[in-house]
């Protein structure tokens with residue numbers, strides 16, 4: 167019998183290959199504004215996107231501004247003017263329409279949903295997270311889905327994990343395993359809250375993630391931990 171009764175799964179880059187989906191969505195952005203989709207375009211976007219998310223996480227800008235400025239600042243640097251909210255809508259729609267999976271994502275959920283309570287815990291945007299889970303029929307596997315954008319708290323905040331833990335029916339904390347790829351949001355955050363954690367590193371990023379109880383390179387390895 168597994169030590170854990172509840173498995174909390176991060177979504178992006180744990181079950182979904184966000185980078186692959188984002189490539190597709192970004193190409194649409196380039197197409198619409200008539201710019202070449204090249205390394206320079208990508209570098210400029212990723213820099214402004216990262217800056218916007220950092221400002222958002224530090225509560226310097228709100229969610230609407232985050233959605234808009236990452237595209238508007240990119241366009242400005244590339245010498246064009248755009249409607250950021252429009253591009254944002256197109257981008258998010260493309261993300262939902264083009265999900266890409268981490269190897270064995272569905273098999274993992276199907277299998278463990280029979281023996282454990284599964285909870286999706288994600289910091290993504292609400293226009294993407296639930297619609298995408300529904301589109302690929304993953305919502306059937308989760309007892310609860312907790313999207314930071316819907317509740318006003320985000321991983322690694324204690325209030326976020328408190329909310330997710332309540333949603334899960336307040337199981338004994340020692341019986342919860344958090345699985346995720348982000349060393350701070352997933353591993354440090356959940357560990358501080360009192361959960362065991364599993365750092366998954368399918369893209370060989372090799373974060374130290376020192377609080378992690380386990381480290382794995384692919385979802386299949388979860389068998390040896392919770393099987």
Ligand SMILES: [Mg+2]
Pocket residue numbers: 176177178179180346347348
């Ligand atoms: Mg992630």
